[in-house]
Amino acid sequence: MNSAGLTASGLGLTRNESGRRFPHAEDVAALEELRAEVVETLGGPGWDREWHVYDLDALARVEIDRLVERGLMTPVFAERPGVGRGFAVYGEGEASLEINGADHLRLLGFRGGSQLPALWSLLSRLDDHLEAMFSYAFDPRWGYLSARPRQAGSGMRAYATLHLPAMALTGRLAGTALELAGKGLALVPLWTGAGGMVQVSNLGSQGKSENEIIQQISSICHGIVEKERSIRKMLLRENPLQTRDQIGRALGVGQHAWTVSFPEAVNLVSAVQVGVDLGLVEAPGMAAESAFGLMSRLQPAHIVVDYMDGKIGCLQSPEIDECRAQLLRGIFAGAGALV
Amino acid sequence: MFAEESPDWNLDLTGSAICEMCGDEPATVHLLRVVDGTVSHTHLCPGCAESVAEETDGLALVLAVPSVLRDLSKGQVHLDDETEPTAPSDQDALFCAVCGTTLSDLKESGLVGCARCYQIFAEYLESALAGESEPVEHPGKIPQRGPETDNLRHEIMRLQRMLRELVACERFEEAAGVRDRLTELGERLEEEPE
Numbered sequence: 164m165n166s167a168g169l170t171a172s173g174l175g176l177t178r179n180e181s182g183r184r185f186p187h188a189e190d191v192a193a194l195e196e197l198r199a200e201v202v203e204t205l206g207g208p209g210w211d212r213e214w215h216v217y218d219l220d221a222l223a224r225v226e227i228d229r230l231v232e233r234g235l236m237t238p239v240f241a242e243r244p245g246v247g248r249g250f251a252v253y254g255e256g257e258a259s260l261e262i263n264g265a266d267h268l269r270l271l272g273f274r275g276g277s278q279l280p281a282l283w284s285l286l287s288r289l290d291d292h293l294e295a296m297f298s299y300a301f302d303p304r305w306g307y308l309s310a311r312p313r314q315a316g317s318g319m320r321a322y323a324t325l326h327l328p329a330m331a332l333t334g335r336l337a338g339t340a341l342e343l344a345g346k347g348l349a350l351v352p353l354w355t356g357a358g359g360m361v362q363v364s365n366l367g368s369q370g371k372s373e374n375e376i377i378q379q380i381s382s383i384c385h386g387i388v389e390k391e392r393s394i395r396k397m398l399l400r401e402n403p404l405q406t407r408d409q410i411g412r413a414l415g416v417g418q419h420a421w422t423v424s425f426p427e428a429v430n431l432v433s434a435v436q437v438g439v440d441l442g443l444v445e446a447p448g449m450a451a452e453s454a455f456g457l458m459s460r461l462q463p464a465h466i467v468v469d470y471m472d473g474k475i476g477c478l479q480s481p482e483i484d485e486c487r488a489q490l491l492r493g494i495f496a497g498a499g500a501l502v
Numbered sequence: 503m504f505a506e507e508s509p510d511w512n513l514d515l516t517g518s519a520i521c522e523m524c525g526d527e528p529a530t531v532h533l534l535r536v537v538d539g540t541v542s543h544t545h546l547c548p549g550c551a552e553s554v555a556e557e558t559d560g561l562a563l564v565l566a567v568p569s570v571l572r573d574l575s576k577g578q579v580h581l582d583d584e585t586e587p588t589a590p591s592d593q594d595a596l597f598c599a600v601c602g603t604t605l606s607d608l609k610e611s612g613l614v615g616c617a618r619c620y621q622i623f624a625e626y627l628e629s630a631l632a633g634e635s636e637p638v639e640h641p642g643k644i645p646q647r648g649p650e651t652d653n654l655r656h657e658i659m660r661l662q663r664m665l666r667e668l669v670a671c672e673r674f675e676e677a678a679g680v681r682d683r684l685t686e687l688g689e690r691l692e693e694e695p696e
């Protein structure tokens with residue numbers, strides 16, 4: 164199945180242990196015990212890579228935010244206070260594990276590009292290993308059980324991140340979202356929709372195998388990306404002046420601004436990327452990485468940890484926008500219009 | 503990163519939410535509208551959602567997700583027809599002895615408390631999740647080391663489906679073979695200690 168065109172891929176796999184109640188209905192001692200057993204298993208033999216187990220109470224806000232920004236932790240887990248929670252990262256971030264969130268275990272994987280099948284094969288292997296130690300709550304009718312009945316089934320959610328600025332600009336996302344809603348898929352804004360970034364995911368996992376879910380999302384997203392490409396070409400054909408103007412302005416701001424918020428930075432990078440795709444501009448500083456990779460490292464916690472020694476505690480500090488602008492000036496240096 | 507999710511996506515197990523615009527139809531679409539970076543949430547029926555989507559100008563984003571349990575209207579009619587006229591209070595008094603979850607807890611929070619809940623509230627979950635479609639066996643990955651009985655039940659459900667298909671296309675001889683195998687597995691299941 165062709166899944167080309169995904170900006171980024173994410174996967175979540177929900178599992179519960181059969182001997183205990185789901186986290187929201189279980190008592191502290193039992194949850195703490197489960198976490199200890201899981202952590203012990205993660206430190207045990209047989210894994211290809213090492214697990215790094217985090218002490219959530221000892222993590223600073225900015226470190227938690229950076230894990231969320233990398234797609235290693237879900238926003239809802241980061242915000243949920245709660246007892247018995249644990250968290251671990253596999254290898255260099257190839258996968259991660261949330262312990263005692265909404266469910267006992269949730270394996271996660273997130274990476275740039277069209278990688279859903281690769282993520283599934285990795286998470287499934289990690290799942291096999293965990294299953295050797297824990298007896299999962301499973302029912303032949305419902306599949307893997309979850310605290311949220313809607314999530315029972317394969318327990319898998321696949322997330323495809325798409326870059327759709329032309330569809331956003333021309334108001335075509337609404338219709339697409341409604342169409343997807345009819346198929347049990349959600350289309351939601353990523354980063355409040357800056358730069359036309361959206362994420363498509365399956366809401367339920369009943370009645371479909373993991374491969375069917377991945378294939379459905381891949382083929383639907385492939386169609387959406389094709390549509391985005393043709394709308395971009397149409398915009399250039401029918402409104403060449405406005406199209407070139409918007410892209411040129413983005414480049415100008417990126418090259419000369421001294422303070423840039425994160426959503427604005429995403430809009431700039433998005434517009435310049437469209438210019439590069441349409442052959443209107445060249446941006447040598449962007450050649451080395453994907454637009455998504457660039458956007459990702461411009462996120463607040465990334466800037467603070469990677470470029471400011473992690474010293475700023477407040478993620479709203481104006482210094483972050485200043486640092487971001489400086490990075491953008493460097494990236495867009497040498498970029499210009501191809502006439 | 504994974505996109506933020508609206509906390510109330512998991513609500514509405516009963517399908518009682520009514521469209522916020524016309525106040526008439528069941529709200530099956532959760533609409534997120536992003537204008538100037540601010541996100542607003544509305545629960546709408548598909549008709550109203552479509553008109554909102556059309557009215558919104560190019561610079562605003564209108565995004566929709568299905569209100570969580572698909573076929574809410576169907577599930578609701580189903581429940582109204584079958585449970586309410588008979589004994590709604592009996593139904594609501596259902597509770598799980600393992601975790602203490604009651605049917606009204608489940609309806610309110612959309613959460614079950616333990617594996618046993620899936621058996622206690624099977625009828626409700628069946629109607630809320632599957633609508634009128636027939637229960638089928640879970641088609642994906644299954645635990646390799648699960649209890650023997652799980653694998654046995656899985657195989658039985660697979661064979662039952664095969665049997666129905668064979669009978670439907672009048673391949674009776676093969677169907678008889680499958681039926682014998684089913685009887686045999688059924689006996690083995692009886693012998694398994696729970």
Ligand SMILES: [Zn+2]
Pocket residue numbers: 521522523524525526527546547548549550551
């Ligand atoms: Zn309505």
Ligand SMILES: [Zn+2]
Pocket residue numbers: 598599600601602603614615616617618619
């Ligand atoms: Zn229960």
